[in-house]
Amino acid sequence: MNWEPWTGCYPASDGCKYCYFYGPYSKRYGQNTIQKTDKFDWPVRVNAKGEYNIKGDKILATCFAADFFLPEADEWRREAWAMIKQRPDLEFLILTKRIDRFPVSLPPDWGDGYGNVNLGCTVENQETADYRLPLFLSYPIKRRFAACSPLLGPIDLRPYLGGLEHVTIAGEAGREGRVCDYDWVLDIREQCVAAGVTFWFKATGSQFKRDGIVQKINPYKQGSLAKELDISILNGKKLF
Ligand code: SF4
Numbered sequence: 599m600n601w602e603p604w605t606g607c608y609p610a611s612d613g614c615k616y617c618y619f620y621g622p623y624s625k626r627y628g629q630n631t632i633q634k635t636d637k638f639d640w641p642v643r644v645n646a647k648g649e650y651n652i653k654g655d656k657i658l659a660t661c662f663a664a665d666f667f668l669p670e671a672d673e674w675r676r677e678a679w680a681m682i683k684q685r686p687d688l689e690f691l692i693l694t695k696r697i698d699r700f701p702v703s704l705p706p707d708w709g710d711g712y713g714n715v716n717l718g719c720t721v722e723n724q725e726t727a728d729y730r731l732p733l734f735l736s737y738p739i740k741r742r743f744a745a746c747s748p749l750l751g752p753i754d755l756r757p758y759l760g761g762l763e764h765v766t767i768a769g770e771a772g773r774e775g776r777v778c779d780y781d782w783v784l785d786i787r788e789q790c791v792a793a794g795v796t797f798w799f800k801a802t803g804s805q806f807k808r809d810g811i812v813q814k815i816n817p818y819k820q821g822s823l824a825k826e827l828d829i830s831i832l833n834g835k836k837l838f
Pocket of ligand 1 (some may be wrong): 607608609610611613614617618619663664665695
């Protein structure tokens with residue numbers, strides 16, 4: 599289940615180049631005005647009986663279609679944190695390419711982190727990994743994962759895996775999507791195996807290179823092909 603409290607965004611790094619907000623073929627082309635959505639208060643909205651619309655024990659993929667730490671959302675994020683705190687029975691899976699804004703984006707009672715927040719730092723290549731992950735690991739966060747998405751090159755994650763619970767990988771989607779090489783994916787998988795970190799190959803992206811051949815993959819098959827390759831190691835981990 600997704601919770602998108604706000605919408606609209608702008609690039610943070612090369613991985614954003616073909617984001618769904620950009621390019622004439624993009625899903626959300628022309629919609630990148632940063633504003634609250636009509637689902638802003640979704641986690642705490644109640645029905646006529648006064649019960650939460652969203653029942654407990656669920657994982658909410660939070661802000662997967664924008665960025666939780668956008669400066670334009672600073673004001674709204676205060677309320678978002680309050681809603682997150684109000685629902686300890688939900689797990690909020692938050693993804694960001696702006697982890698360097700984490701220290702200036704916290705509620706006063708954050709302490710060593712809220713137990714129901716699982717924060718994901720997105721990196722697309724070695725450069726973004728080497729900039730973002732040391733910061734990410736230095737912050738007080740109870741649960742953390744990395745998302746190599748879109749994966750644009752080989753990444754040595756080994757210096758950082760000790761502090762991560764999980765790694766997700768996906769190639770770049772969209773008509774302009776750049777090549778994702780299966781060798782990069784397998785290499786990161788091996789690093790995760792050696793470090794005892796769970797690993798999910800979520801999607802191939804639209805151009806997938808395997809055995810030296812680049813194949814165009816239909817948008818509807820990018821997830822199913824990754825699944826067919828059967829290389830994920832989840833050890834019973836529940837993803838959203
Ligand atoms: S941070 Fe995410 S939503 Fe924002 S431009 Fe980059 S890819 Fe798009």
